[in-house]
Amino acid sequence: MAQAMLFTLLLALLQSPAEPPPPPEATEVARGVYVLPGSFLPGRGPDGNTVIFDAPEGLVVVDTGRHQWHSDAILALAQQHDRPIAAILNTHWHLDHSSGNGRLQAAFPHAQVFATGAVDRALAADGFLTRNRAGAEAARDSAAGVQREEIDIFLATMAAPEALRADVVINSSQRLGLAGRALNLRVAERAVTDADLWLYDRRTRVAVLGDLVTLPAPFFETACPERWRTALDQVWATPFRIAIPGHGAPMSRAQFDAYRQAYGAFVDCVNSAAEASACAAQWSENIAQFTASDPRARRMAPQMAEYYVGYLRAGGGQSPDCLD
Numbered sequence: 001m002a003q004a005m006l007f008t009l010l011l012a013l014l015q016s017p018a019e020p021p022p023p024p025e026a027t028e029v030a031r032g033v034y035v036l037p038g039s040f041l042p043g044r045g046p047d048g049n050t051v052i053f054d055a056p057e058g059l060v061v062v063d064t065g066r067h068q069w070h071s072d073a074i075l076a077l078a079q080q081h082d083r084p085i086a087a088i089l090n091t092h093w094h095l096d097h098s099s100g101n102g103r104l105q106a107a108f109p110h111a112q113v114f115a116t117g118a119v120d121r122a123l124a125a126d127g128f129l130t131r132n133r134a135g136a137e138a139a140r141d142s143a144a145g146v147q148r149e150e151i152d153i154f155l156a157t158m159a160a161p162e163a164l165r166a167d168v169v170i171n172s173s174q175r176l177g178l179a180g181r182a183l184n185l186r187v188a189e190r191a192v193t194d195a196d197l198w199l200y201d202r203r204t205r206v207a208v209l210g211d212l213v214t215l216p217a218p219f220f221e222t223a224c225p226e227r228w229r230t231a232l233d234q235v236w237a238t239p240f241r242i243a244i245p246g247h248g249a250p251m252s253r254a255q256f257d258a259y260r261q262a263y264g265a266f267v268d269c270v271n272s273a274a275e276a277s278a279c280a281a282q283w284s285e286n287i288a289q290f291t292a293s294d295p296r297a298r299r300m301a302p303q304m305a306e307y308y309v310g311y312l313r314a315g316g317g318q319s320p321d322c323l324d
Contacts, residue, residue: 024047053183059078060089088112092197113167185197209246215297228263229263255290
């Protein structure tokens with residue numbers, strides 16, 4: 001298997017199989033703002049959180065998950081509220097946030113995808129997703145059961161890559177009306193990917209952050225850690241009251257700041273001479289409030305953090321795909 005294989009896919013291949021979960025249930029975190037929680041199950045790749053804004057002309061869906069059960073839950077919410085999906089926004093191109101694009105557009109063909117153009121480099125001949133596709137194809141024949149199913153989901157997404165590209169490319173931060181609802185779109189350059197979107201809704205003071213915040217660890221596969229740190233500082237300067245991560249439960253301002261400080265301490269540790277295990281232990285302690293009620297997350301946090309110490313140090317403190 002190629003060294004560049006997504007770590008999240010490696011987790012799916014290496015852990016024990018898991019049955020599909022029940023469909024996620026939406027929670028209204030502010031008036032007209034719903035969160036469909038993602039999943040991160042043993043034996044399967046993750047789904048990122050989906051955030052849905054009820055706008056005058058329909059629903060604005062932020063991130064669409066990986067698995068069909070997740071996109072089915074988005075469609076069920078639209079049906080329950082008797083509202084069309086009017087627009088889709090991807091915070092970034094990682095497939096656990098964008099694989100559902102095609103399924104949603106099949107049901108609502110007029111829903112345009114708004115995203116940065118960062119996926120273009122990932123889909124290029126030597127790009128991250130193309131390299132991973134080669135690794136997945138090589139692993140497919142020897143895989144079975146849930147492992148085979150997860151590889152097939154990945155390859156099916158890669159077989160229709162146009163669904164990952166934006167219909168409307170967002171290259172710069174701007175205030176934009178989506179389906180009649182004004183949202184502040186912010187572009188973070190070279191943070192989690194080449195260019196990530198996060199958004200702020202002034203009406204509800206909700207910030208939707210994508211993978212700028214993930215639990216039980218940051219996902220560094222394509223990241224520029226120092227630019228990511230800067231992006232978190234920019235979020236902190238925004239007067240949000242609720243921050244919705246790409247993975248994990250909604251956060252208060254104080255909780256977001258705790259995560260921001262933990263992230264900075266982890267990156268500083270990566271760039272030091274400390275043992276990888278010490279950096280992982282520090283990370284786990286600093287985010288303990290977020291994993292206290294989840295034994296599996298408590299186990300995964302130090303394992304993932306220690307892996308990423310080695311991964312980042314091998315790249316001189318950043319992902320090999322970081323453009324910095």
